[in-house]
Amino acid sequence: MEAIWLYQFRLIVIGDSTVGKSCLIRRFTEGRFAQVSDPTVGVDFFSRLVEIEPGKRIKLQIWDTAGQERFRSITRAYYRNSVGGLLLFDITNRRSFQNVHEWLEETKVHVQPYQIVFVLVGHKCDLDTQRQVTRHEAEKLAAAYGMKYIETSARDAINVEKAFTDLTRDIYELVKRGEITIQEGWEGVKSGFVPNVVHSSEEVVKSERRCLC
Amino acid sequence: MSDKDDTETPVIKEATPTLEDGNCEPDKNSESVDQSAEPESKSEPVASTRKRPEVKPSSELETSKVQETVSKDVTQTGWGYWGSWGKSLLSSASATVATVGQGISHVIEKAETSLGIPSPGEISSEIKCAAGETNARENENSSLVAGPFGVFSTISTAVQSTGKSVISGGLDALEFIGKKTMDVIAEGDPGFKRTKGLMNRNSTLSQVLREAKEKEELWTSNEVTMETDRKPHYGLLFDEFQGLSHLEALEMLSQESEIKVKSILNSLSGEERETLKLELEQLKEAFSLPEFCDEEEEEKKGLGFLGDEDFTKEITELFSHLHVSSKPEKLARTRNTAYEWIEAIPTNTLAEKKEGEKQLEAENTEEVSKNSIEDIHAFAIRTLAEFTACSIELFHKTAALVLHGQKQDVTATERSQILSQVTVVLCKELSSLSEEFTTCLTTAGVKEKTDTLNPLITAVFLEASNSASYIQDAFQLLLPVLEISLIENKTESPACELQVQKPLSEQH
Numbered sequence: 001m002e003a004i005w006l007y008q009f010r011l012i013v014i015g016d017s018t019v020g021k022s023c024l025i026r027r028f029t030e031g032r033f034a035q036v037s038d039p040t041v042g043v044d045f046f047s048r049l050v051e052i053e054p055g056k057r058i059k060l061q062i063w064d065t066a067g068q069e070r071f072r073s074i075t076r077a078y079y080r081n082s083v084g085g086l087l088l089f090d091i092t093n094r095r096s097f098q099n100v101h102e103w104l105e106e107t108k109v110h111v112q113p114y115q116i117v118f119v120l121v122g123h124k125c126d127l128d129t130q131r132q133v134t135r136h137e138a139e140k141l142a143a144a145y146g147m148k149y150i151e152t153s154a155r156d157a158i159n160v161e162k163a164f165t166d167l168t169r170d171i172y173e174l175v176k177r178g179e180i181t182i183q184e185g186w187e188g189v190k191s192g193f194v195p196n197v198v199h200s201s202e203e204v205v206k207s208e209r210r211c212l213c
Numbered sequence: 214m215s216d217k218d219d220t221e222t223p224v225i226k227e228a229t230p231t232l233e234d235g236n237c238e239p240d241k242n243s244e245s246v247d248q249s250a251e252p253e254s255k256s257e258p259v260a261s262t263r264k265r266p267e268v269k270p271s272s273e274l275e276t277s278k279v280q281e282t283v284s285k286d287v288t289q290t291g292w293g294y295w296g297s298w299g300k301s302l303l304s305s306a307s308a309t310v311a312t313v314g315q316g317i318s319h320v321i322e323k324a325e326t327s328l329g330i331p332s333p334g335e336i337s338s339e340i341k342c343a344a345g346e347t348n349a350r351e352n353e354n355s356s357l358v359a360g361p362f363g364v365f366s367t368i369s370t371a372v373q374s375t376g377k378s379v380i381s382g383g384l385d386a387l388e389f390i391g392k393k394t395m396d397v398i399a400e401g402d403p404g405f406k407r408t409k410g411l412m413n414r415n416s417t418l419s420q421v422l423r424e425a426k427e428k429e430e431l432w433t434s435n436e437v438t439m440e441t442d443r444k445p446h447y448g449l450l451f452d453e454f455q456g457l458s459h460l461e462a463l464e465m466l467s468q469e470s471e472i473k474v475k476s477i478l479n480s481l482s483g484e485e486r487e488t489l490k491l492e493l494e495q496l497k498e499a500f501s502l503p504e505f506c507d508e509e510e511e512e513k514k515g516l517g518f519l520g521d522e523d524f525t526k527e528i529t530e531l532f533s534h535l536h537v538s539s540k541p542e543k544l545a546r547t548r549n550t551a552y553e554w555i556e557a558i559p560t561n562t563l564a565e566k567k568e569g570e571k572q573l574e575a576e577n578t579e580e581v582s583k584n585s586i587e588d589i590h591a592f593a594i595r596t597l598a599e600f601t602a603c604s605i606e607l608f609h610k611t612a613a614l615v616l617h618g619q620k621q622d623v624t625a626t627e628r629s630q631i632l633s634q635v636t637v638v639l640c641k642e643l644s645s646l647s648e649e650f651t652t653c654l655t656t657a658g659v660k661e662k663t664d665t666l667n668p669l670i671t672a673v674f675l676e677a678s679n680s681a682s683y684i685q686d687a688f689q690l691l692l693p694v695l696e697i698s699l700i701e702n703k704t705e706s707p708a709c710e711l712q713v714q715k716p717l718s719e720q721h
Contacts, residue, residue, distance in 0.1 A: 041539060042466075042613030045458035061458070070617045077465060 005049060005059040005192035009171055011164075012078055012116070014103055015088030016096040017067030020123045023154040024088065025064050028164050033155050040066040042074045050168050058168050059192060079110040083180060083188030084117045084171050086163060089138075091122045091151065092130040097138065104145060114186060117174065118147045119167045126153035418686045419460040426452050445594035447676050456602030460683075463609040463690050466616060470693035477700055489703075493696055499629035500692050524548060524642055531635050532607075535628055536621040539610035544603040548642060551596040555649050558589065558657065586658040590669040593650035594676055597643065601680040604639050608632075608687045612694045625699035629691075636688040640681040647677030 013021045022040050027033055029046040044064040049057045063082065065075035087103055089096040100120065107116060120142040122133065135151065142149035148166065152159040174180040175189060182189050426448035451457060474493070481489060525545040532541050615628065651670045658666040 038538070041610045042617070043462055045455040045462075047453075047455070071613065074466070074613060074617065 005057040007172070007175065007192055008059040008061060008190040009084060009168060010061045010063065010082045010188050011084045011086065011167065012063045012065060012082040013086045013088065014065050014075070014107070015067060015086075015121075015123075016090070016093070016099050017069075019067065019088045019090040019093065019096050020154055021067065021086075021088050022064050024086070024121070024123060024152060024160060024163075025062055027154040027157060027160045029062065033157070039068060040064055040071075042066055042071050043078060050165055052165065052169050052172055057192075058172060060164065060168060076106070076110050079107050079116065080112075080114060081187040082111075082116050083114075084167050085119075086121050086167065087118050087147070088121045088123050089133070090124050091133045091138075092124055092127050094132040097122075097133045097141075100141060114188060117167065117171050117180075118145070119163060119170075120145075120147045120149045121163055122149065122151040124153060124155075125151040125158060126156045417464060418683060419457060419464055422448060422451065422457055422460065422683070426457065445591040447594055447598050447679070450595055450598035451602055454599045454602035456598065456605050459602065459606040459609040460687060463605065463612055463687060466609070466612045467690040467693050470616070470697045474693055474696045474700070489700070492699060496626050496629055496695060496699055497692065499626060499633050500689060524638070527638055528635065531631055531638065534623070534631050535611065536623045537611050537614040537618060539607060539614060541603075541607055544600065544607060547596065547599045547603055548646070551592075551600075551646060552649070554592060554596075555653055558585075558653050586654055586661060586666065586669060589650065589653050589657055590673065593647070593654075593673045596646065596650075597673075597676045597680050600639075600643065600646065601683055604684050605687045607635075608684075608691060612691055615691075615694050615698050625695045625702060628698070629695050632688060632691060632695075636685060639684050643677050643681050643684070647673050 013025060015021055017039065022037055022044065023033060025044075025046050026037075029048045043066065046062040046064060048060050048062070050060055051057050063078050065071075065078060085107070087100060089100055091097075104118070107118075120138065122135070122138050135149075138151075139149045148170075150159055150163050150166070152163050154160060171180065171189075180189060182191055429446040429448045478486060478489065525548075528541045528545060532539070611632070615625075650673050654666065654670050654673065658669075
């Protein structure tokens with residue numbers, strides 16, 4: 001009943017309140033969109049397996065954080081043990097875009113000595129007519145911080161899979177290249193339970209690569 | 214860019230039932246070689262309470278012997294006692310419990326002696342020694358340094374170092390015995406009760422659960438290719454329902470609050486400090502009671518188990534009094550789904566049986582009923598895991614809201630009392646659920662050999678009992694949170710303010 005996975009990544013989803021964090025995650029993990037949802041209290045937890053290459057699965061543990069300021073002291077505690085993050089803003093809400101800087105500053109302080117691979121997500125892209133943030137400026141901001149930018153819609157299921165799997169792939173590459181390593185006392189990346197065979201075949205792939213270089 | 218996702222296909226959901234990964238094949242082979250080489254290192258003995266019995270694990274003499282012991286002991290006492298463990302185990306003669314307990318501890322002993330881990334016998338006598346001092350001291354145990362609080366972690370490390378999935382089931386079986394033993398001892402010795410609370414604090418429940426889960430993971434990943442992968446693993450399921458994460462989150466809030474309370478107390482002096490201490494002491498009282506109240510349960514018994522409406526109503530009402538925005542909807546849904554499922558069983562089974570009889574194919578009938586008892590068992594374990602996970606999620610959310618929610622017109626003490634009632638209701642519900650499930654098992658498995666049926670029934674009761682322990686432990690984690698809330702209410706300012714200047718007026 002439990003499938004095998006290569007690694008487990010912990011991802012954190014942050015951003016202003018009401019930008020649609022929980023809806024995005026629910027769409028991704030449950031395939032549903034809830035018209036009405038209560039504001040998140042503290043943190044919530046979701047998980048899903050993602051197949052990044054045939055036979056290679058990553059288990060994603062997704063931490064859904066409350067956007068409300070009053071829960072900030074709780075959500076802060078979760079930055080440290082995350083390897084990746086989705087930083088959301090609502091394309092129809094300029095304020096939530098302006099706050100992106102603050103979110104990044106906030107995480108920078110609390111994630112030490114580790115770092116989080118972030119992707120900037122412009123959410124609610126189905127509401128294009130009410131757009132207050134252009135794609136261009138969002139891309140510029142993302143580039144300034146070395147992030148990728150993607151626009152999503154939980155309601156219309158646009159790019160939801162892509163947002164999560166692209167991030168997962170990027171992290172996986174970093175792990176493979178040894179730029180992110182599994183560390184004692186850090187929960188961001190954990191090794192899964194895989195039969196030895198897979199490990200060894202992976203090593204074969206690695207050494208082949210080395211030869212090519 | 215704006216391509217629509219197909220949420221169904223490209224990714225495998227966690228619940229994927231089978232694994233078609235050819236890579237696992239060689240591992241399976243090496244596993245079976247291992248098995249014949251050193252039969253003792255396998256975890257069969259303990260796991261037997263957690264999964265449906267395999268037809269014959271072959272070379273493992275150890276296993277079958279142990280399984281026999283379990284079912285023998287259990288049958289001696291009769292299912293009646295187990296059937297109402299919520300109460301009877303606590304109130305019936307200690308001898309009965311001791312017999313059952315020994316059966317299980319025997320199992321663990323078997324598994325552990327091969328690992329050099331202290332046996333539960335030693336541990337429980339150690340506990341008696343250290344905590345009660347009412348029983349004769351057993352000096353030979355003095356070499357065990359761990360003491361009652363370090364025992365479980367000692368075991369877990371030992372397990373970890375073996376790198377096998379041994380004892381994954383043993384941990385909670387052990388906890389079960391530990392708890393029940395303590396309860397029984399407490400019965401005869403009220404003075405002992407005081408120390409019993411300490412058991413809960415022996416640290417981090419989530420660690421124990423996480424270790425158990427990881428062992429189960431390792432275990433399943435080793436045997437996915439075998440056709441046994443439908444076995445329900447409580448720990449894995451509990452994690453799947455995010456129980457572990459919520460438990461960890463709750464522990465985090467609890468620890469933070471505990472530190473805050475300490476520093477606030479330290480910042481005070483003289484009378485202020487004493488007054489606050491006294492108030493905290495009163496608050497603590499609400500946390501010492503969640504013991505099953507026999508009389509109350511007796512009353513309920515007469516009415517049969519709580520109807521769907523009753524549980525939902527009761528728990529919803531309790532939560533509304535808490536004045537937190539979280540609602541027990543998910544919990545009620547889980548529980549109601551379970552009852553609907555149970556209600557649907559008897560007709561199914563009967564129909565299948567009749568058909569089988571008509572066809573006069575004994576084998577067929579057996580197959581059908583066998584499947585269904587395994588299904589019932591799997592569903593029971595799943596339900597218990599989900600119910601417990603939901604309960605812990607609720608406690609976690611409650612803690613977050615008590616700490617950071619809008620100010621409400623309820624005192625910390627009132628909330629504590631309500632939460633302790635919630636705990637009792639939840640544990641009772643677990644008890645009735647397990648009774649329902651085992652009744653189903655007994656009905657569906659009339660034609661089964663007791664060897665097949667009994668371990669399934671035992672497993673359901675064990676996990677239900679464990680679930681109740683987890684919920685009670687999680688409840689205890691709320692204490693520091695409510696202490697902070699009490700202090701905050703007094704000072705009318707955020708807890709981080711260390712100067713408590715306002716007069717400590719509002720006593721009562």
